Amino acid sequence: MTRQRLLPVLLFAGVIILALIPLGLDPRGYEMRILCITLLFASLGQAWNIVGGLANQISLGHAAYFGIGAYTSTILLKLFSLSPWLGGVIGMILAVAFALLLSLPTARLKGHYYALATLAAGEAIRVIANSWADVTGGPVGISVPYLPDGSLWMMQFSTVLPNYYLFLAALVVICLVFWKIKSGALGYRLRAIKENEQAAEVIGVDTYRSKLIAACVSAAITAFLGTLYAQFQFFFDPDTVFGVATISVKMALIAILGGVGRLSGPLVGAAFIIPMEEMANSYFGSSAAGLSQFAYGAILVLVILLNPHGLTALFAQLRDRFTGKGGSHDRSVA
Amino acid sequence: MQNLLTLLQTTIDGILIGGVYAVISIGLSLVFGVMHIVNFAHAEFLMIGMFIAWFAWNYAGIDPMLGAFIALAVTFVLGMLMQRTMIKPILHAPQVSQIFLTVGLLFALENGALLLFGADYRSVSTGYQTQALTLLSTEAGRLFVPLDKLYAFLMALLSGGALWYFLSRTRWGRAMRATAQDPMAARLMGIDTDKMYMIAFGLGVGTTAFGGAVILPYITASPTVGSQFVVLMFTAVVLGGLGSVAGAVVGGIMVGLIQSFSALFLPIQLMNLTLFVIFILVLAFRPEGLTARRRA
Numbered sequence: 184m185t186r187q188r189l190l191p192v193l194l195f196a197g198v199i200i201l202a203l204i205p206l207g208l209d210p211r212g213y214e215m216r217i218l219c220i221t222l223l224f225a226s227l228g229q230a231w232n233i234v235g236g237l238a239n240q241i242s243l244g245h246a247a248y249f250g251i252g253a254y255t256s257t258i259l260l261k262l263f264s265l266s267p268w269l270g271g272v273i274g275m276i277l278a279v280a281f282a283l284l285l286s287l288p289t290a291r292l293k294g295h296y297y298a299l300a301t302l303a304a305g306e307a308i309r310v311i312a313n314s315w316a317d318v319t320g321g322p323v324g325i326s327v328p329y330l331p332d333g334s335l336w337m338m339q340f341s342t343v344l345p346n347y348y349l350f351l352a353a354l355v356v357i358c359l360v361f362w363k364i365k366s367g368a369l370g371y372r373l374r375a376i377k378e379n380e381q382a383a384e385v386i387g388v389d390t391y392r393s394k395l396i397a398a399c400v401s402a403a404i405t406a407f408l409g410t411l412y413a414q415f416q417f418f419f420d421p422d423t424v425f426g427v428a429t430i431s432v433k434m435a436l437i438a439i440l441g442g443v444g445r446l447s448g449p450l451v452g453a454a455f456i457i458p459m460e461e462m463a464n465s466y467f468g469s470s471a472a473g474l475s476q477f478a479y480g481a482i483l484v485l486v487i488l489l490n491p492h493g494l495t496a497l498f499a500q501l502r503d504r505f506t507g508k509g510g511s512h513d514r515s516v517a
Numbered sequence: 518m519q520n521l522l523t524l525l526q527t528t529i530d531g532i533l534i535g536g537v538y539a540v541i542s543i544g545l546s547l548v549f550g551v552m553h554i555v556n557f558a559h560a561e562f563l564m565i566g567m568f569i570a571w572f573a574w575n576y577a578g579i580d581p582m583l584g585a586f587i588a589l590a591v592t593f594v595l596g597m598l599m600q601r602t603m604i605k606p607i608l609h610a611p612q613v614s615q616i617f618l619t620v621g622l623l624f625a626l627e628n629g630a631l632l633l634f635g636a637d638y639r640s641v642s643t644g645y646q647t648q649a650l651t652l653l654s655t656e657a658g659r660l661f662v663p664l665d666k667l668y669a670f671l672m673a674l675l676s677g678g679a680l681w682y683f684l685s686r687t688r689w690g691r692a693m694r695a696t697a698q699d700p701m702a703a704r705l706m707g708i709d710t711d712k713m714y715m716i717a718f719g720l721g722v723g724t725t726a727f728g729g730a731v732i733l734p735y736i737t738a739s740p741t742v743g744s745q746f747v748v749l750m751f752t753a754v755v756l757g758g759l760g761s762v763a764g765a766v767v768g769g770i771m772v773g774l775i776q777s778f779s780a781l782f783l784p785i786q787l788m789n790l791t792l793f794v795i796f797i798l799v800l801a802f803r804p805e806g807l808t809a810r811r812r813a
Contacts, residue, residue, distance in 0.1 A: 241616050288801030294612035295555040300800045303748050307793035314786035432620060439617060473631035476624050483621025484603060491610035
C-alpha cells in the first residue's frame, strides 16, 4: 500500500526536477538537445511498451508510424502552411489507418511471425517514402520550412527550451496513458493475452479487439511524436525516420533495457541509452560510423545472455513453451 | 515475338537468381527447422561470406566461385562458436529473448563490419562477368544467359544437392533430422543433440555465406548488403514453409521469379515492395502452416 502512495509522489517529484533542469543550462546548448532527445525517446519507448510490453506483440516496425507522423505534418506545413498541431493530428489518423490495415491480417500472429510481419511493413513504407519523391522529396530528405516569427501554434521556437517542455509534457501525458491502460480493463485483458492467449479467449476476452486497440493507441502516439521530432530536427530523410535501427529497434531496446511492460522501463532505458549514444557520436564523430549501433547490438546480446528468461518473467509463458515442445513432431527437415 | 522473348528472358533471369536465393534461404530454414529459432541475423552471414570471398580474390587471386568454399569453412566454424556461446543459452528462452538476441547480433555484425571495413563498396572483376551464353538469336532480339549468373546458379545447385545428400543419406544427417523432430527421443537414442545443434547452425550460416560468395561477381559487397536480403530470404522461407529445406528451394525460386517479373511492371526502387506485400500476406493468411506446431 505504501508503495502505491509513494509512486505518484516520486513521479511528481521527478517531473518537477525535469522541469527545473533547463534553468541551469544554456537554452541553445548541446546538453539541452541531448535532454530533448532523451525525453522524446523515453516517450517512444513508452508508446512501444503498450504493444510490446503489455500485449507482448513484439513490433519491429514502429518506425512506420513515426515516419508517417513526421512526413504528414511536414508536407502539410510545406504545402498549405498548416499548423503542425493539426498536421500532427492528421498524421495520427493516417498512422491509425495504417495500423488497422496492418493489424487486420497480422494481429493474430504471435512472437516471431508478428515481429517479421511488422519488420516487413516498416521496410515497405520506407521503400515507398524513398521512391515517392514528388511528395516526400525522396532519399535526399525534406526540411521543415523556417518561419522567422516562430510561435507555439506553428511549433517553432528560437531556442529548444519550449521544445523541451513540449517533450516533457508529451512524456507525462504518454506515461499517464500507459498507466491508465495498464491499470484499466484493457490492461488486464492484455495481460491475460500475454499470459495465455487461449485461456483469455476461453474466459471471454476479445483478444483480437484488445490487441487492435493497443496497436492503434500506440500508433497514434508514435505518429504525434514523429511530428514533434520533425519540428525539433527541421530536417530528416526516409532512412532516418523509417529506419529499423534508428527508430524501430531503438524504441524496443529502450523499453526492454529498463524492464519491458513497466511504467519506469522506457524512462530508465532512454536515460541510459540516449546520452551514451550522443556522447559516443560527438566524441568519435564520423570516424567511427556504426559504433553506436554496434554498441546497441552488443548491449542487446549481453543483456539477454545475462538473463535469458528475465525479460518477461512469465512462468506461464515458459510453461507453455515446455508443454508445447512435446508437439513438435509435425515439422521435418528436408 | 518480342513479348514472348521478354517473357522467356524474364523467366530465365528469375530462375537463375532464384536458385541462389534458394541456397541462401536453405540455411535459414535449416536453423529454424532444427532449433526452432528465427535467426534475424542470418542475412549478415551472407555479407560475411561476400567479404571472405572478396578478400580471397583481392589478396590471393582466388575466384569467388572457389572462394565460396573458404567462406563456407570459415563461417561454419564461426557459426558453431556462436551457437555454443549465444544461441544455446536462449534455446528454451521466451521468444522475446530469442528475437532480440538475434536482432542484437544483426546490428553487432553489420556495424562491426562497418567499423572494420568501412562503408566502401567492394566488387570483383572476373573474365566471365561480362560474357553471356546466347541461347537464341532472332531478328526480334535474343535470348541469353549471363555467365556470372549461370555459374552462381550452378554452384547453388551443387551446394543445395550436397546439403540434401548430407541430410537424407548420411548418418549425421539422419541424426540431425531426428533432433529436429524430437530432441528428447533423439537423446534417448544416443544422439548428442547439443552437437547436432552446433553443426546445424554452422551449416546453416555456412550455406548462406556460400550463397553470398557466389553472387559476388554481380552484387557488390558492403557491410549493409545483408539488409537487402533479410526480407527476401524470409519471404522465400515462409513461402515454402518455415523449417522445410525443400520448401526453401521452391520459395527461393518463386521469390526470384516474383522479383524479375515485378521489375517489368514497377520502377526498380519498388521491386522489393511486391515482396514485402506478398510476405505479409503469406504470413497473415497461411498462419496455420506457420504456427500450428505450437498448438499441436
